[in-house]
Amino acid sequence: MAGHTGEANDRGEYGGLVYLPITAENNFTAQIPTEKVDLIYLCFPNNPTGATATKAHLQDWVNYAKANGSIIFFDAAYEAFISDPDLPHSIYELEGARDCAIEFRSFSKNAGFTGTRCALTVVPKSLKGKAADGSTVELWKLWNRRQSTKFNGVSYIVQRGAEAVYSPEGQAQTQALINFYMENAKIIRDRLTSAGIKVFGGINAPYVWLQTPNNLSSWDFFDKLLHTCNVVGTPGSGFGAAGEGYFRISAFNSQENVMEAMRRITEKFS
16 A cells, blocks of 8 residues: 555556456455465455445455465444444454454444544454465464554544543443434435436445546546535545546534535436
8 A cells, every 4th residue: 555565557556466347247245366376355344335245245355365375354433334134344254264264343433533543453363474485473472562562552532532432421422323313325326326426325324436427537527526515525536546527525523514415416416
């Protein structure tokens, strides 16, 4: 991600990396590569597309990782927005995941902690990796050493705020906040769909991913929204080459602003 694997091509894809495009053509599913990879990054519910992964699909990834000696980095920052009871909230719901996966959790989205930098990383003690010489390394010990020597920790006041998330009052307030954002997402989905714009996501994730109308590029659509509607979103190409032709709208705002933004967009594009 820092560009140390090789030079980028014309599409902005860096050498040394295997890209997993998730688009409408593959139903926003991360396709398992045919070659062996060492590290796998998966984010579900997905930012920016709002796509989700089924238990069966994640089990296939776990099986692949174990067969190839790969390690999965599973970003579960948006798991609290899942409402479908059949979707997994954690990769550790899958058999064998503790032997091949590291999971990231965040307070930033479910509890409004963006900017406070409070999160958690789960590194199972059963997880092992391979050193350059082929020897086995216990990754939990490496992670614990890093945490103990290179990290000063989250400030005490932020820790107390994170602790409050798990209180009965905090759980109720957090769920109410999630429900509020998902209602915003429904408004965005419904209004854009009624305007004839093709949308994805926004059901088990707080992001709505739309296909730019009239074959506009991501940045051209951004400019059009900005200058004709005074509405700002995120061009899909900013997330990588596979995002070209798409655009992300976030549900993280007041309902008044969401309603006004949808009014402006639908009046212009319907």
